[in-house]
Amino acid sequence: MAAYMSMGEAHRRINEYLNRFSDAVSYQDGKSLSRLLSISSDSATLLSLADALNTFQSCYSGILTVVLCKHVMLFIYVEIFICFADANRVISQSDKYSQYGDILVPIFRAVRSYRLRNLVESYLAFEKASNAFIQEFRNWDSAWALEALYVVAYEIRILAERADVELASIGKNPEKLKGAGSFLMKVFGVLAGKGPKRVGALYVTCQLFKIYFKLGTVHLCRSVIRSIETARIFDFEEFPVRDKVTYMYYTGRLEVYNENFPAADHKLSYALTHCTERKEANIRMILKYLIPVKLSIGILPKTSLLEKYNLNEYSDVILALKRGDLRLLRHALNEHEDRFLRSGVYLVLEKLELQVYQRLVKKIYIIQKLKDPNKAHQIKLDVIVKALQWLEMDMDVDEVECIMSILIYKNLVKGYFAHKSKVAVLSKQDPFPKLNGKPVNS
C-alpha cells in the first residue's frame, strides 16, 4: 500500500481518471478507454487511482457513519467526494459524469476491491459496471469502443476466475465464472447484428470458449458456434485474424473430442498457419492437439518440430508407430497418462495401437518376403503371437486372431483370415494400405 497520500493528491488522481474517461468517450478513443477499464492489468494509473480511493475511504468513513446515523441515504462515497472536492465543477460538469456514473461508480469500487485483493467484491462491482457499459455501448452507433468492449469481456472472465479461486478457498460455491459466461452471452447478443460491431462477436465467442472449457461445459459451445457458422450476418473472413485463430483452435479441440479427425485437422491446421510465428506458446498449444490428429490420419511429424516446441511427450509415441513397437506405445501412454487425459488426447493416442499392429505385421511380411517371396503373403498366427511375446505382450492366439480380424475389418490390412488353418492371407496388391490423410475406418 502506498505511503500516506494527502487528500488533495487523492482528489487530483480521481479527477484525473474521470477526465481521462470522459475525454476517451468524447473523442471516441477506444484504446484509452480500454486502458482505463483493464483493472487486472495493474497499470500505474489504476494503481494510483486505487490508492487514492483508499485514502479517501479511510478519511471519509467517519463522515459516512455520521451520514448514516442521520438516516440519510447516501450517495456512495465517490459522489460525496466529488461534491467536496469541487462542487462547482461537478455541477457544471454533472452531465458529463452522471451519464456514465453507472459505469464509473462500480468501476471505482472494482478497482479499489481489486487492489485490496477482495476479488469477489471486485468481480461483482465490475459486472455491474460492465452491464452499464454494455448499455452505453449499445447506443453508440459506430464500433469505436470495440476495443474497450474486448477489455471488458476479458476482464470479466479473469476476475471471475480469480473470484472463484477466492470463493473455493473459503469453501463457498465458485459460480462466478458461470455468471461471467451468461454475461458474455448477453454481450454476444449485443454484437450479433448487422453493422460494424459484429466483427467483435468472435472475440466474445472465444472468451466464452475459454470459460466453457475451463468449466467443463463444452456442450454450451454448440449454440455459439451455430450462430457464428450459420448466421448470415457473419462472414468468417471478416473477423480479426487473432480471433479466427483462437476460434479455430477451440473448435478444433472440440472436434478432437468428437474424434472427427478430418474436421479437427482442417481447423487446427488453419489455426497453425494463421498464427503468428512469434507466439510460440500458442503454436505449441495448437500442435499439442494437431500432432495426435495428424498421427491418427497417418502423418508423422519431424523430430525437429517436437524439439522446437518442446513436445517430447509425443516422441515415444511416434517412435512406436515407426517401429511397430506396441510395448513402447503402451509405455509412453502410461508415462504421460495424466497429461494426455487432461488435455483430452488420451483416447486418440490409444487408437494408434491399431496402426502399431499394422506396422508390426508389415514388418513380419517384409521379413518373410526376404526369405521366400512366394509364401510371404501367408502369415501364420503363431508368428505374430511370437513377435508379440518378444515385445513382452502376453496375448494368446484367440486375442491375436481378434486383432487380425479387426485390422482386416478396418482396412489396415487387405486380405482375409482363415480360421481353420489359423493363417492370415494377405492380398498380393498393396496389402498394407496407407491412410493418406484419411482416418481409420470405424
Added chain:
Amino acid sequence: MVFYCQPVTVNGSIPEGYWKHGSSVLQNDLPNTVQPHIQKTPDVIPMYANFQNQHNSTFSQGSMEMYPASYQVSQSHQSSSQTVPQPPEHFDSRKACKLQIPTNPRIASILPLGSQKSDKESSMTSAVVKPAYISVGVPTPNAKVASHDEADSMLKPGTFPKSLRGYVERVLARCRDDRQKAASQEIMKEVITKATADGTLYTRDWDTEPLFPMPDINAANKDHSELPIPTLEMPKNRRSPGRRGKSRWEPIPHEKLIEKSANFTNDTAKYGGWNKQFAGGKSDNKGSLGTKSSLPDQKSSSKIFGRPAKRQRLGNDLNAADDGEASSDSDKAHSLTKYYSAAIALADSPEEKKRRDSRSKRFDKGHGIQIENSNLRAKAVGPGNSYARRASVLVLSRSFEESGTRAVEDIDWDALTVKGTCQEIEKRYLRLTSAPDPATVRPEEVLEKALLMVQNSQKNYLFKCDQLKSIRQDLTVQHIRNELTVKVYETHARLAIEVGDLSECNQCQSQLQTLYAEGIKGCHMEFAAYNLLCVILHSNNHRDLLSAMSRLSADAKKDKAVKHALSVRTAVTAGNYVMFFRLYKTAPNLNTFLMDLYVEKMRYAAVKCMSRSYRPTVPVSYLSQILGFTSASPKSEAIDEKEIEGVEECMEWLKAHGACVTSDNSGEMLLDTKASVPSLYMPEPEDAVSHGDASLAVNDFLTRSLA
C-alpha cells in the same frame, strides 16, 4: 403543496393504480378528458406527515421544478441505472408514497451537501415505502392508459444494498391488499431505519433476513379507513394487488433509455423523484408544464408502458380474468396468444368471474385455515392418520403460500429441516410438494430398520425401489448425511444395477459421488468402477470418459474392480471382443450386470467384423465360445449339456441377426461369412415401446400399481 399530473383517461378506462387514491377516486370517473391538463390537487395527502412537516417550508409551487433542459440527462442517468422496471402491480404502493421533491434551489446551490442531505432524507423515507412517480396519461384514442411506476428508481443503485431491495420486494409481494401493504411499509420503514441507525444496513444479509409477521390488518385499517377496498364493484380495473405474475427470477426486461427519457420530456410529468441534479438545477419552469408534449411521441410512449402490464397479465391467470375486459379493447398491435384470448373469453363469462372471485376470497381465509389446520393436526395423533396429517400439511402450506404469494422457490427448505417422529418401518414414496411433516418422517434408527427390511425383503424391485426412495427422502428432509445415507444409496444403486434401471442408478451414483467427496466411508472403489462402466458402456461420451478417468486416483487404479472396469473400457474402445467377453466372465461385484447391457451391441459388432475378415467360414462353436455364450473354454473333453445349450443359444442369436449358417460334412455348424455380410441386421429389441421408455409400458404400469 402537491402537484398531480392527473392521468388523462380515454374511453372510460381508468389509469391503473390511480383509482385507489382516496382523493382521486372521483376524478377517475371523469370520462374522456381529452386535453392533457395538470390538475392541482389542493389538499396534500398526509401520508407522511412527519416528512412533510419537515419540508413544508421548502414546499412551494415555485420549488417544484421541471427540468426541461437538464432533465433529460439526469433522467437518462437515472433510468439507465434502473435496471428493474417495475411490474405494474406496484401501482398501489404509490398511494402510500406520494413523494414530492423538496428542493430549495437557494440552499441547493450554496450548500450542495446540505441539500443533498435533505434530499436523501426524503428519499430515505420514501424509498423505504417504495415511492412512485406519477406520469401523465395520454390522450390517444386507442392507446391504453399509460401508467408508470418508477418506484424503485428511488433505490438508487449504490445507495441501498441490492439484497435490501429484494427484501422490500418480498415483503410487498406477500401483501394481499393495500392495507397490508401500507402496514408492511410502516414496519419496513422502522426496520430499515433501525438498521441504518445501528449500522447493519450494509452488513446484514437481507436475502436471508426473515420477513416479519404479517401486520394486523385491522390495526392498519384504522389508519387508512378512508381508502376504498377493492371489491367486486370495480371489476374492470380490479387488480389483485399483491400478487406477482411471475417469480422474481423472471428475466428483467430492458427498456431503452431513449424511449424512456423521451417519454418523460413529453409528459413533463411531475417528478416525485430524487436526483442529485435536482439540487443544483434551475428553479423556475413552472410555465413549461405540458408545453412540450407532442402527440406522436406520446402515443409511442404509451405503448411502451402498455407492454409490461400486459406481459404481467399473461402470467397471472387470476389477474387475467379481471383484466379481461380492459385488455380486450386495448391496442391490437399486441398479438395475443391463444391461451390468453381463451382466458379472456372465460373471464368474460359471469359464472367464471363468480367462481374466480369466490376462489380468490378463499385465500383471504388463509389465517383461518391455519388455525383449522392446527386443530386438525392436534386431533390426528394416532398412527394410520399420517396421510390425513400429511394432507393437512399440504393444505397448510398451500394456503400459506397463496396468501403470501410466495413462490415455491422462496421457501427456505433449510429452515424446514425436521426431526422425524414416525415409527413405521414401511412407508410409500410420495414426492414432497410442501414442508415435510415430522409426524410422517422416520427418524434415523427407524430408517436403519427400514433399510434392513428392504435388504431382506423378497418382494420385487418396484416395491424396494419405492421404499428406498421414501427412505432417501426422509434422510434428505432431516439432513442426515452419514454412513447410513451412503448405505441406502449404495443399496439402491446395486438393486438398480441388477435390474438394469440405469436412470435410478445414475441418480444414486451422483449422490454417492458427493457423499464420498465429503469423506463419508462406503464402497467407494466399487462404485467408481460402476461409474466408469456406466460412462463407457452407456453414455459413450468421450469427454465424460476422459474426465471420469482423470478423476481416478493412483490408489483407485490399483483396485480390482476399477482395474477391471478400465480393462473393459480398453476392450470397448478397441473393439476387442475377445477381451470384452473374457472380462465379462471374470467381472467382480455387479460389473457383469452393467456389461450385460452392452453384450448385445458387442456381439453384433463382433459378428459383423468377423464376417468381413474371415473366409470362408467360422465354426459356430468357436463363435459361441468367443462371444460368451458358452462359459468354459472347450478344452474339457466331455462336452456337457451347458456347452450344447450355449452353442444352441448362439445359433438362435445368429439366426435372429440374419447370419447365414451352414453345416459341413461332419455336421459341424459353420457361419458362412461371405453370405452373412449383407444379411446381418440388428433386430428391434423385443421390449421396445414406441415412446422409447420401456418402463412406461402398460404391463409394467399394471404390475407397478399392483405392487
